[in-house]
Amino acid sequence: MTTMKSADRIIILFSWSGALVLTGALSAILGYVIFKGAGTLDLKLFFGDTAPLDALTLKRQVFDGLFPAILGTLCLVVLSVILAVPLGLATGIYLAEYAGGFAKKVFNLFFDILAGVPSIVVGLFGFALAVFLHRHVSREIGPCLLVSSLALALLVLPYIIRTTQTALEGLPADIRLTALALGATRLQNIRHVLLPRSLSGIMTGVILAVGRCAEDTAVILLTGAVAAAGVPRSLLGHYEALPFYIYYISSQYANPEQLLTGYGAALVLLVICLGLFAVTFVIKRRLSYNALYRA
Amino acid sequence: MSHSPVETTRIRVTDLSFSYRKRAVLRNIHVDFADSTITALVGPSGAGKSTFLTTLNGLWQTIPEARLTGQVLIRLEGAFQDIYADGFSVSRLRRRVGMVFQTPNPLPMSIFRNIAFPLKLAGESRRDVIEPSVEAALRRAYLWEEVKDRLGDNALTLSGGQQQRLCIARALVLEPQVLLLDEPTSSLDETAGRVIEELMVCLKDRLTLLVVSHYLEQVKRIADRVMAFSNGSIERGG
Numbered sequence: 001m002t003t004m005k006s007a008d009r010i011i012i013l014f015s016w017s018g019a020l021v022l023t024g025a026l027s028a029i030l031g032y033v034i035f036k037g038a039g040t041l042d043l044k045l046f047f048g049d050t051a052p053l054d055a056l057t058l059k060r061q062v063f064d065g066l067f068p069a070i071l072g073t074l075c076l077v078v079l080s081v082i083l084a085v086p087l088g089l090a091t092g093i094y095l096a097e098y099a100g101g102f103a104k105k106v107f108n109l110f111f112d113i114l115a116g117v118p119s120i121v122v123g124l125f126g127f128a129l130a131v132f133l134h135r136h137v138s139r140e141i142g143p144c145l146l147v148s149s150l151a152l153a154l155l156v157l158p159y160i161i162r163t164t165q166t167a168l169e170g171l172p173a174d175i176r177l178t179a180l181a182l183g184a185t186r187l188q189n190i191r192h193v194l195l196p197r198s199l200s201g202i203m204t205g206v207i208l209a210v211g212r213c214a215e216d217t218a219v220i221l222l223t224g225a226v227a228a229a230g231v232p233r234s235l236l237g238h239y240e241a242l243p244f245y246i247y248y249i250s251s252q253y254a255n256p257e258q259l260l261t262g263y264g265a266a267l268v269l270l271v272i273c274l275g276l277f278a279v280t281f282v283i284k285r286r287l288s289y290n291a292l293y294r295a
Numbered sequence: 296m297s298h299s300p301v302e303t304t305r306i307r308v309t310d311l312s313f314s315y316r317k318r319a320v321l322r323n324i325h326v327d328f329a330d331s332t333i334t335a336l337v338g339p340s341g342a343g344k345s346t347f348l349t350t351l352n353g354l355w356q357t358i359p360e361a362r363l364t365g366q367v368l369i370r371l372e373g374a375f376q377d378i379y380a381d382g383f384s385v386s387r388l389r390r391r392v393g394m395v396f397q398t399p400n401p402l403p404m405s406i407f408r409n410i411a412f413p414l415k416l417a418g419e420s421r422r423d424v425i426e427p428s429v430e431a432a433l434r435r436a437y438l439w440e441e442v443k444d445r446l447g448d449n450a451l452t453l454s455g456g457q458q459q460r461l462c463i464a465r466a467l468v469l470e471p472q473v474l475l476l477d478e479p480t481s482s483l484d485e486t487a488g489r490v491i492e493e494l495m496v497c498l499k500d501r502l503t504l505l506v507v508s509h510y511l512e513q514v515k516r517i518a519d520r521v522m523a524f525s526n527g528s529i530e531r532g533g
Contacts, residue, residue, distance in 0.1 A: 100359070174400045181354060182413040183390035183469065192416070193402065 033266050040264035046070070061230045066265055068231045070272065072145070072239040073214060075232050077276060079149035080156065080213040085206060088157050092164025092202070097190060115158035123222035126151030130223060143224035146235040151219045156209035163208070167201025168194055196288065203284035210276045214269065217243040242269040304370065305330045305473060305503040306351065311365035313343075313350055313527075315358060320346050322527045324365070328473075333495060333504045334532075335514040338524035344507045347524070348475040351505070352392040353378065353385045371472060390417060393466030397478040399458035401450035401465075406442050409450045409461060413469050428468050436464035437494050456487025463494065474498065476506045480513065492517050 047055045048064030055062045062068055095107055126147050133141040141147075175197055179189045195202075225244040232239035242265050249262035306328040313321035321343045328334055336344040349355040350363060368375045371391045378388050390413070401409050410429040419425060429446075433439040438460045442453070450461055459479060466474060476495065480488035495504055496517055508514050514521055522532035 174396055174398055177354060177357065177396070178400045178402065179412075179416065180357060181352065181389055181394040181396075182416060182465065183386045183388075184416045185386055188416050192412075197403075 030270070033263055033270065036260060037263035037265075037267035040260050041267065045261060045264050058231060063228060063230070066242065066245065066261075066268060068229065069240040069242045069245045069265070070268065071231045072225070072229075072241040073243070073269070073272060075145060075239065076149060076152065076220070076241055077210055077213045079145065079235075080152035081206065081209055083149055083153035084156050084160055084209055087153070088160025088205070088209075089164055089202065091157075092161045093168065093190060093195075095161065096165045096168035097186070097194070111158050111161050114154075115162070117155075119155055119216050119218040120222075122151050122155045123219040125154070126219060126223035141236055143222070143238070144234075144236045145224055145232050145239045148220045148223040148225065148239075151223050152213045152216060155216065155219055156212050159208045159212065160202075160205040163205025164198070164202050167198035170201070171197055199284065199288050203280060203287075206284075207277055207280050210280055211273055214273050214276065215243055217247050220244055221247070242272070303329045306370075307366075307368040307375070308351075309366040309368075311350060311363070311367065313346055313355065313361065313363045315346075315362075316360045320527050321350070324529060326522070326529060328503055328505065330503055331499050331501070332519040333499050333506060333517050334520045334522055335518035336505060336507045336522050336524060337509070337511075337514060338530070342524035343527040344524045345477050348394065348477055348505060348507060351378075351473065351475060352389050352394055354389070354394065356385065369473065386417075390469045391471050392473040392475065393469065393471035394475040395459070395462050395466055395477070395479050398482050399455060399462050401453070401458050401461050403449065403451055405447050406450045406453070406461065407446040410465050410468050413465060417469065432464040432468035435467050435498065436460045437490065437497075438464055454487070456483050456490060459483060459487070459491055460494065463491075463498075467498075471502065473503045473505070476504065478507050478509065481509065488513070 043052055044065065046052070046065050046067050047062050050060050050062045050065065050067075054060040055065070055067050091107075091111075095104060099107060127143060129150065130141065130143045130147045133147070171194060175193065176189070179193045180186075184192065220241050221244060224238055225241045226238045227240070227245070227248050229238040229240050246262050246265050246269065249258060249265065253259040253262065304327045308324055308326045311321060311324040312319065324347070336347065338344055346355065349358075351367060351369070355361050355363060363379070367378050369378055369388075369392065370376075371388075376383060402412060404412070407429060410432055411425045414425050414428060430439060430443075433442065438457060441457060442448075442461075450458065453461060459482075463474075463476075463479075479495075480491050483491065492513060495506065498504060499519075506517070508518075520532060523530045
């Protein structure tokens with residue numbers, strides 16, 4: 001009895017410590033970034049010497065502010081998620097609902113390996129893809145926004161596949177059989193019952209994918225992000241992105257003030273991620289409501 | 296004994312065997328079920344009662360590594376149909392052979408949409424067809440008076456007994472000819488269970504009902520015929 005109580009106490013202590021360490025680490029990171037970066041937040045950080053209205057209406061380029069990198073990051077995240085979500089969703093549905101025995105084992109192994117591939121390797125793959133397209137499709141194509149988005153989509157695909165598959169496979173048998181017993185086809189069952197009921201899990205994967213697309217530097221480093229490209233004007237052009245800017249400034253800064261703008265950029269990236277998570281959360285709620293109550 | 300199904304027969308099962316992962320669950324079952332009757336399937340857990348129900352609406356096909364042999368004929372729209380013949384639509388079968396499960400399973404949508412859901416699955420989108428059908432199904436399931444003023448409410452706000460009647464109404468809206476009920480009262484209190492029993496007795500005028508039950512008193516109250524399962528075979532009442 002005494003041993004049990006001691007074991008319980010150790011487990012509770014360990015759990016509390018884990019939670020405290022994690023919360024503490026996150027608070028320290030956020031606090032440090034806010035402490036260092038908050039002071040740099042002004043219009044100059046975003047637009048440099050360009051008039052904000054001219055920059056926002058794309059009348060004049062911004063060369064020494066974060067505005068192009070913010071737009072670049074947003075474009076990158078949206079494009080990557082648009083490319084990855086349908087493919088990831090379809091693959092997750094296939095694995096959970098259609099694939100049997102051997103095919104399932106092979107695909108699961110393949111996607112586990114893909115999930116473990118370092119992002120620099122995915123970046124190299126993106127670079128090789130850009131070279132291939134440049135040589136064999138069009139001289140216009142090189143490392144660019146589209147190639148970066150494709151590479152990032154590949155990077156986050158396993159998250160979406162796994163969360164979709166796990167969410168669908170985790171549904172209890174009575175939910176799986178409800179619509180089938182009412183004459184639904186397999187596809188109707190997936191469309192009307194299984195997907196709406198798994199939406200919460202699936203959107204968790206999308207949120208993870210959004211976060212990963214917004215923060216990954218290794219992939220974009222090799223596939224099209226540059227330091228001073230201005231706002232992205234074409235899918236086949238170079239672009240700026242916040243993680244690249246943070247990496248570039250922190251390794252190449254000429255004076256302490258320049259380094260501080262890196263912290264400012266990190267703070268902006270955190271706020272953008274928070275905003276994207278909020279948008280994804282709202283979409284999740286709206287989709288759940290429509291799927292379940294207006295079906 | 297081999298004879299062609301007679302007019303009062305609704306279901307004819309011939310030499311039905313079922314196995315799961317090579318383990319026999321049902322063995323050589325021969326049985327007929329007549330129109331407008333309630334048959335209670337009784338027996339210990341694992342005897343094959345619930346599995347037998349799923350062989351009558353093809354729901355066993357959702358179980359991986361399951362195998363079925365034998366023949367099931369069901370009289371649908373006046374003619375006997377071999378439900379496992381090539382080309383016979385399993386969706387059509389399940390619209391005509393409804394099923395209600397042990398635990399009420401309303402979908403997390405409004406009461407109205409729950410009942411209208413099977414009609415929409417069947418391709419019906421006309422409001423003037425759906426609305427009267429929903430009302431008729433709710434009336435047949437003794438639920439209309441309790442929910443008529445709150446059809447837009449989430450079905451999950453109903454009590455357990457009401458949810459089970461909603462599930463029965465949802466099966467009835469497709470106007471099935473057979474209703475399979477797998478321990479429909481086991482998750483309900485006695486009062487709610489009694490209402491479901493009355494409902495089943497009332498429904499048998501137009502339906503053939505097969506009910507899995509573990510309650511002897513309930514079987515006595517509602518059943519016209521009792522079939523006892525043991526180890527995958529019909530021990531009595533076949």
